[in-house]
Amino acid sequence: MSRAYRVAVVGLGKIGLPVAAQLAGKGHVVIGADVDAAAVASVTAGTSHVDEPGLAEAVAAAVRNRRLTATTDTAQATRSSEVVIVIVPVVVDREKKPDYKMLDAALRAVGKGLEKDALVLIETTLPVGATRNHVAPILERESGLICGKDFYLAFSPERLYSGRIFQDLARYPKIVGGVDEESTRRAVAFYQASLDAEVRGVSNAETAEFAKLAETTYRDVNIALANQLALYGGARGADTKEAFVAANTQPFSHLHRPGIGVGGHCIPVYPHFLLNDSRTGELELVRVAREVNDGMAARCLGWLDDAMGGLGGARVLVLGLSYREDVKELSFSTALAVIELLHRAGAVVLAHDPHFTAEEIAGLGVEVVVLDKPVAVDAVIVQAFHREYRELDWARLTGLRAVLDGRGTLDATTLRARGVTVISVAQPPGP
Ligand SMILES: NC(=O)c1ccc[n+]([C@@H]2O[C@H](COP(=O)([O-])OP(=O)(O)OC[C@H]3O[C@@H](n4cnc5c(N)ncnc54)[C@H](O)[C@@H]3O)[C@@H](O)[C@H]2O)c1
Numbered sequence: 001m002s003r004a005y006r007v008a009v010v011g012l013g014k015i016g017l018p019v020a021a022q023l024a025g026k027g028h029v030v031i032g033a034d035v036d037a038a039a040v041a042s043v044t045a046g047t048s049h050v051d052e053p054g055l056a057e058a059v060a061a062a063v064r065n066r067r068l069t070a071t072t073d074t075a076q077a078t079r080s081s082e083v084v085i086v087i088v089p090v091v092v093d094r095e096k097k098p099d100y101k102m103l104d105a106a107l108r109a110v111g112k113g114l115e116k117d118a119l120v121l122i123e124t125t126l127p128v129g130a131t132r133n134h135v136a137p138i139l140e141r142e143s144g145l146i147c148g149k150d151f152y153l154a155f156s157p158e159r160l161y162s163g164r165i166f167q168d169l170a171r172y173p174k175i176v177g178g179v180d181e182e183s184t185r186r187a188v189a190f191y192q193a194s195l196d197a198e199v200r201g202v203s204n205a206e207t208a209e210f211a212k213l214a215e216t217t218y219r220d221v222n223i224a225l226a227n228q229l230a231l232y233g234g235a236r237g238a239d240t241k242e243a244f245v246a247a248n249t250q251p252f253s254h255l256h257r258p259g260i261g262v263g264g265h266c267i268p269v270y271p272h273f274l275l276n277d278s279r280t281g282e283l284e285l286v287r288v289a290r291e292v293n294d295g296m297a298a299r300c301l302g303w304l305d306d307a308m309g310g311l312g313g314a315r316v317l318v319l320g321l322s323y324r325e326d327v328k329e330l331s332f333s334t335a336l337a338v339i340e341l342l343h344r345a346g347a348v349v350l351a352h353d354p355h356f357t358a359e360e361i362a363g364l365g366v367e368v369v370v371l372d373k374p375v376a377v378d379a380v381i382v383q384a385f386h387r388e389y390r391e392l393d394w395a396r397l398t399g400l401r402a403v404l405d406g407r408g409t410l411d412a413t414t415l416r417a418r419g420v421t422v423i424s425v426a427q428p429p430g431p
Contacts, residue, residue: 002193004028008081010074010106011088011124012039014329015158017050017059018165019087019123024062026194032070033077035105043070051328054166074106078113083190086110087123087158091265091331096272098127100134107135111142119152119186125212125266127273131155131205132179147179154178154187155205157212162327173198177208216270217286222256223267224289227296227425230258230408234428241408241426258425260300260383260406261334262293263323268332296425297337300381300404303429305345307402307421308379312346317369317377317397320384321353321361325407328355334406335383339366350377354388374398385409394418 004027009020012034020043024030034040042049046063048056062068071077078084088106093099103124110120120139122131131154136147145151156176160168174191176199178184184201191199202208230240244255262268271286278286305311323333330336335351342349343365351366358368369375371392379402382389394400400420403410408426415422423429 002026005083005190005193006081007031007083007085008033008074008077008110010034010077010084010086010110012036012043012050012070013087013089014050014052014162015123015160015165016085016087017043017048018052018055018160018169019085019158020068021055021058021062022166022169023085023194024065024067025058028067028194030062030068031077031081032068033072033074033109034070035072035074037072040070040072043068052162052165058166074109075113078110078118079115081118083119083121084110084114085121085123089265090124090126092269092272097276098130098273103135104138107138108142111139114139114143114145114151116145116150117152119154119183119190121187121190122153122155123158125157125216125270125273126155126209127277128206128209128213131209136179148183152178152180152183152186153205154183155208156187156191157208159212159215162329170196173200175200175202175208175211177202177205179205213270213274216266217274217289219256220262220267220271220293221285221289222254223259223262224292226256226258227292229255230425231428234426239427257408258428259296259334259408260381260404260425261297261337263331263333263335264329265331268293294337297334298341300406300423300425300428301338301341301345303423304379304381304402304404306429307423311342311379314347314378315350315376315399316342316347316379316381317350317352317375318342318366319352319380319382319389319392320386321351321364322355322384322386325384325386330356333384336364338381338383338406339364350375353384354386371396379403382406382410394420 007028007030010033012032020030020032039049046060048059088102090103091099147153176187188199188201233240247253321335322329349366350369351361352369361368374396376399377397381404383406385407402421405424408424412422
């Protein structure tokens with residue numbers, strides 16, 4: 001029999017808010033805590049500041065039923081809760097080292113409010129060993145309590161995909177690993193009372209941390225392989241897209257798609273959590289995969305430069321600024337590297353993305369384009385193929401000479417019939 005818990009969710013962002021709404025929907029009494037006063041005000045008013053299918057309705061219902069409230073006072077939220085979920089990002093700095101600033105601030109506040117017997121659940125992706133060696137000491141120092149005796153601590157990664165978070169919450173097994181057996185047991189019991197998905201307790205916190213890093217790194221390495229295979233196949237007249245679809249009919253083959261770059265704050269970031277504490281010679285494949293994927297943008301622009309006879313002075317339109325299609329998310333987006341490379345090559349950079357305002361786009365130092373009237377461009381780079389681009393009237397792009405299909409998603413037939421050169425990562429000119 002499941003029971004209702006008093007829960008604090010620290011960090012009401014793209015993942016934290018849906019998690020808070022999910023917990024409230026399961027009957028728990030949830031307090032969301034965030035340093036962003038506007039986010040807290042929005043939740044308090046029963047609205048969602050995060051764009052996610054089903055979230056606005058879930059937040060409205062949870063606030064109406066008094067199952068969800070919000071505060072900027074994390075210590076107070078912690079004090080009145082039996083379970084505290086922390087979901088505040090850890091990113092990497094310029095040297096690709098984990099940057100714990102935001103998480104540590106949140107943990108200090110949690111520590112100040114931590115009561116005896118509370119269960120703390122870290123859902124932020126962390127390097128292996130960080131729950132035990134980084135999180136626990138901060139909580140102990142701030143609270144004066146002892147981990148494993150006075151309070152319990154477990155790590156449980158979020159593996160959700162923006163745009164379908166509630167479906168993923170219902171079907172992805174929840175991996176849970178505590179710093180000791182009792183922490184794992186309590187964490188498993190809590191998640192079983194909170195999710196419809198299977199809850200899978202693993203040996204310890206390190207195993208749960210490693211599972212998340214192994215999964216994201218697998219995807220990065222897979223994409224690097226797809227990129228290299230595409231270069232090889234393209235240079236030999238093979239249609240890579242068709243070849244991969246054919247190859248993946250073998251159940252052991254899961255080739256991902258080649259592309260102009262890997263973005264977002266997961267896949268290009270978390271391999272560094274492993275690489276940072278790897279010994280010389282360890283994880284070489286992971287290191288090379290990162291280099292391959294990070295090098296794709298420059299390689300693709302090289303092809304475009306060749307096709308155009310130089311990019312200097314050319315008007316180049318970047319379609320899609322988000323790191324992937326159909327979301328608004330600029331963090332670690334390949335669009336940023338593409339814009340920088342184009343500027344360096346002397347091109348005039350134009351950009352369009354239906355998810356961003358004109359001010360947000362102009363803030364990137366590019367010309368803002370609207371696509372409902374003719375616009376003069378020499379080349380287009382498809383960086384994120386948002387669903388809006390499926391109906392794009394390419395005839396509005398006057399003077400168009402070349403298209404770089406950075407996601408291998410375009411049907412190039414009509415463009416080629418109009419004399420436009422189309423270069424696709426699915427069939428690249430070669431290494
Ligand atoms: N976004 C994704 O697609 C995704 C997918 C899987 C896992 N994750 C995990 O979820 C974590 C959070 O991601 P997100 O997309 O929700 O981030 P986000 O940037 O959308 O939200 C983070 C929230 O934390 C708040 N915050 C920052 N410092 C704080 C503090 N000291 N106290 C309280 N709140 C604070 C911010 O104001 C913000 O609202 C990631 O680091 C990752 O580990 C994210």
